[in-house]
Amino acid sequence: MWKKIFAWLDERLGLNDLQKNLLERPEPKGNWWNTLGSASLFLFILQGATGIFLTVYYTPSPDHAYDSITYIMNDVAFGWLIRGIHHWGATLMVLVVFIHMLRVFVTASYKYPRELTWIIGIGLLIATLGMGFTGYLLPWNQRAFWATTVGTEIAGAVPFIGEFILKALRGGTDLSALTLQRFFSGHIWMLPLVLAGLIGAHLYLIIRHGESHWPTKED
Amino acid sequence: MSEPISRRDFMKASVYFVGGIVGAAVGIPAVGYLIEPALGGGGKEAWIPIGKMEDMPEIGKPYPFSFTRVQVNGWERTATSKGGFVIRKSENPEDILILDSRCTHLGCTVNWKEDERVFLCPCHDASFDAEGAVIDGPPPRPLDRHAEFRVTEDGILEIFYSEA
Numbered sequence: 001m002w003k004k005i006f007a008w009l010d011e012r013l014g015l016n017d018l019q020k021n022l023l024e025r026p027e028p029k030g031n032w033w034n035t036l037g038s039a040s041l042f043l044f045i046l047q048g049a050t051g052i053f054l055t056v057y058y059t060p061s062p063d064h065a066y067d068s069i070t071y072i073m074n075d076v077a078f079g080w081l082i083r084g085i086h087h088w089g090a091t092l093m094v095l096v097v098f099i100h101m102l103r104v105f106v107t108a109s110y111k112y113p114r115e116l117t118w119i120i121g122i123g124l125l126i127a128t129l130g131m132g133f134t135g136y137l138l139p140w141n142q143r144a145f146w147a148t149t150v151g152t153e154i155a156g157a158v159p160f161i162g163e164f165i166l167k168a169l170r171g172g173t174d175l176s177a178l179t180l181q182r183f184f185s186g187h188i189w190m191l192p193l194v195l196a197g198l199i200g201a202h203l204y205l206i207i208r209h210g211e212s213h214w215p216t217k218e219d
Numbered sequence: 220m221s222e223p224i225s226r227r228d229f230m231k232a233s234v235y236f237v238g239g240i241v242g243a244a245v246g247i248p249a250v251g252y253l254i255e256p257a258l259g260g261g262g263k264e265a266w267i268p269i270g271k272m273e274d275m276p277e278i279g280k281p282y283p284f285s286f287t288r289v290q291v292n293g294w295e296r297t298a299t300s301k302g303g304f305v306i307r308k309s310e311n312p313e314d315i316l317i318l319d320s321r322c323t324h325l326g327c328t329v330n331w332k333e334d335e336r337v338f339l340c341p342c343h344d345a346s347f348d349a350e351g352a353v354i355d356g357p358p359p360r361p362l363d364r365h366a367e368f369r370v371t372e373d374g375i376l377e378i379f380y381s382e383a
């Protein structure tokens with residue numbers, strides 16, 4: 001019976017073709033440095049899963065943000081674990097994405113035909129840093145508040161349009177409920193969607209081009 | 220040796236075993252995290268003063284009362300108001316009926332309609348008589364009664380309230 005169900009699905013979804021194209025690609029030559037991209041993907045999924053769980057209790061309002069996180073940490077079963085994974089996963093993700101990029105640079109894998117993969121990768125790094133930046137404000141404690149004050153102030157130093165960027169980021173001249181809310185929206189909707197889209201394109205190109213050769217002595 | 224376990228079966232068993240442990244390690248925290256607020260809570264009990272007997276002199280007339288209970292939900296205190304009606308059945312101050320105003324259908328608050336002498340529920344048009352029995356509408360049972368009450372020395376009526 002399972003065979004029949006599978007055949008029915010396969011006819012419509014092309015599961016066998018998917019398997020051929022995705023899983024039966026030529027086996028990579030195995031180098032631990034080349035696993036960092038997959039590690040980044042895993043961390044993204046982990047951040048997504050723990051982040052969704054955090055939103056069950058976290059409340060993005062100046063009155064409630066800090067209390068809701070304290071509640072997660074002290075009162076909710078395994079709240080410390082889920083927030084802990086999200087908190088440390090965030091740092092680890094930035095680190096892993098960055099080392100992944102260094103590897104690609106060192107092995108010169110960004111050359112033809114993989115320039116686009118590299119350019120999309122730059123977008124991925126920026127979006128990941130953006131996740132860290134927007135997420136950092138969410139606890140709405142002193143550290144978060146001043147870090148965001150400084151961060152947005154730096155963006156404000158851009159010539160000519162700096163003032164506008166600063167106001168757009170803060171949703172006004174000062175940090176307020178508007179800042180917290182727009183950072184939250186960016187953190188859970190916009191940036192993750194951008195990341196997911198870029199990751200999709202990145203992976204498509206990787207499947208299309210296969211793995212670059214590890215440089216040899218001659219190179 | 221009877222039937223030595225094959226390499227393939229061993230691999231399969233190991234995969235299931237490890238998979239089970241990983242599944243539990245992820246699943247138990249995930250479920251616990253989500254259901255935490257559904258566990259515990261409630262069970263608080265108290266004697267709650269709802270009015271002075273001298274303010275409710277008439278026999279057969281429902282006197283409304285209300286009180287608020289403060290609950291800690293998560294990091295917030297939430298006040299819920301509750302209420303009901305006290306009906307004297309005779310001169311005897313112990314001979315009273317205390318009805319809860321929470322409709323037994325889906326929980327709206329019923330109001331006393333003096334000219335028809337019924338409790339009306341605004342949500343699905345149920346009506347209850349002065350004793351709380353269902354006259355019309357969807358409620359499955361009569362209005363709840365606060366059976367445990369006492370009158371203090373200074374003539375204050377108190378009901379015993381315990382959270383579900």
Ligand code: HEM
Nearest residue numbers: 047048051052054055058090131132135136138139188192
């Ligand atoms: C994709 C889905 C994601 C969702 C739905 C999500 C959601 C959340 C929520 C609700 C919070 C507030 C709770 C807290 O502050 O601990 C938070 C915090 C945070 N997130 Fe995310 N997040 C996601 C991904 C990421 C990623 C990819 C990064 C990393 C680079 C990241 C970095 C952070 C940081 C640094 C914090 C502050 C942690 C802290 O100080 O407690 N998040 N996130």
Ligand code: FES
Nearest residue numbers: 322324325340343
């Ligand atoms: S809730 Fe009262 S009739 Fe439905």
